[in-house]
Amino acid sequence: MTIMGKREIRISIFYTDLYVWDFMRRKAFLESFLKQANDFYGKYKLRIDPFPFPWDYTLYKNAFVLSTGKGFQPDVNQDQLAADMRADTADRAALQQKLADPNLTVGERAELVRQGQELDKRAQGRIWQGSTSNGEYDLRLALGKRFASDKTLKSREAEFRKTPRLVIVFCEFVSLQVHSQTSLDAIGMYIDALSQSERKRYAAYKKPVPAFEQSFVIIDISGASWHTLAHEIAHGNGHAHPTSSYGGYYDGPQESIYNYFSSGMDPSKVVLEDADLKSLENAYFVR
Ligand SMILES: [Zn+2]
Incomplete structure (x- = not known):
């Protein structure tokens, strides 16, 4: 005072x-x-x-x-988080479409599965990103x-x-x-x-x-x-x-x-x- x-x-x-x-x-x-x-x-x-x-x-x-x-x-306001998650969703859909191709070689399929795991990891990271946005x-x-x-x-x-x-x-x-x-x-x-x-x-x-x-x-x-x-x-x-x-x-x-x-x-x-x-x-x- x-x-x-x-x-x-x-x-x-x-x-x-x-x-x-x-x-x-x-x-x-x-x-x-x-x-x-x-x-x-x-x-x-x-x-x-x-x-x-x-x-x-x-x-x-x-x-x-x-x-x-x-x-x-x-x-x-989570604009970036929402944009990133929209991109994740689009990537996931594209990957699923590729995986549906019956003519994939074993090597190609393995690579797509690896990409799927990357996407899973990214999704996990979004939890942290969202909680500290x-x-x-x-x-x-x-x-x-x-x-x-x-x-x-x-x-x-x-x-x-x-x-x-x-x-x-x-x-x-x-x-x-x-x-x-x-x-x-x-x-x-x-x-x-x-x-x-x-x-x-x-x-x-x-x-x-x-x-x-x-x-x-x-x-x-x-x-x-x-x-x-x-x-x-x-x-x-x-x-x-x-x-x-x-x-x-x-x-x-x-x-x-x-x-x-x-x-x-x-x-x-x-x-x-x-x-x-x-x-x-x-x-x-x-x-
Ligand atoms: Zn206030």
């Missing part, structure tokens, strides 16, 4: 690649997101602090841009590596442990022309801290457990606004939407930060209800 009585929402903002970093700096998108999100949170004596250390272009770029090439894209695993790995390797972040390790920050990752979600049937049109997501069951699942797939275990937020730059940032941060108090269909639209009064209907509203009109504010004040990244 500061003397002014304003509590700080402490965040660290990462970018999956240089394009995302430039995009958020161009036209001062990030600045305006932060300004409007603070217009909203300011009404509740909260203020977002996005600076884990004093601003410096090179230090920030080195610490927070996760890839200098094409960065990782979460497939939150929001990018949780890959991003945890990348964040863990970055915290362990970047000099500036490493030098603040003890401080981050004492006063943790919520990690926000700006990125581009996969978006294909053909959307998956499971598409939620999501533009942001709050991902809970690594659970025991996720840890077990990683072990079952023989995947190393990522070093980055705390909760984090992913935000798709192509659709995001100040509201996406403020909304996902507000999930940090443990708030979950009603699980019914269109749950986000039935979540509290329509002007609540949790309600999707409030996404086009002015920050001054959007509200955080008393109980939600109290629990947010107790979130691990609020001081």
Whole structure:
């Protein structure tokens, strides 16, 4: 708590690649997101602090841009998964047709059977792909590596442990022309801290457990606004939407930060209800 009585929402903002970093700096998108999100949170004596250390272009770029090439894209709406599985189905049908040919030689048949086994293996892999389509695993790995390797972040390790920050990752979600049937049109997501069951699942797939275990937020730059940032941060108090269909639209009064209907509203009109504010004040990244 500061003397002014304003509590700080402490965040660290990462970018999956240089394009995302430039995009958020161009036209001062990030600045305006932060300004409007603070217009909203300011009404509740909260203020977002996005600076884990004093601003410096090179230090920030080195610490927070996760890839200098094409960065990782979460497939939150499962467009890629659906496209891959459509291709699997087509390959399977083509293979079956070939296998129905009575004139196949023994060698040709054996080769087609081998291809069938490859397809089975691919289908198995889709289970993993689908269960981590929001990018949780890959991003945890990348964040863990970055915290362990970047000099500036490493030098603040003890401080981050004492006063943790919520990690926000700006990125581009996969978006294909053909959307998956499971598409939620999501533009942001709050991902809970690594659970025991996720840890077990990683072990079952023989995947190393990522070093980055705390909760984090992913935000798709192509659709995001100040509201996406403020909304996902507000999930940090443990708030979950009603699980019914269109749950986000039935979540509290329509002007609540949790309600999707409030996404086009002015920050001054959007509200955080008393109980939600109290629990947010107790979130691990609020001081
Ligand atoms: Zn939400």
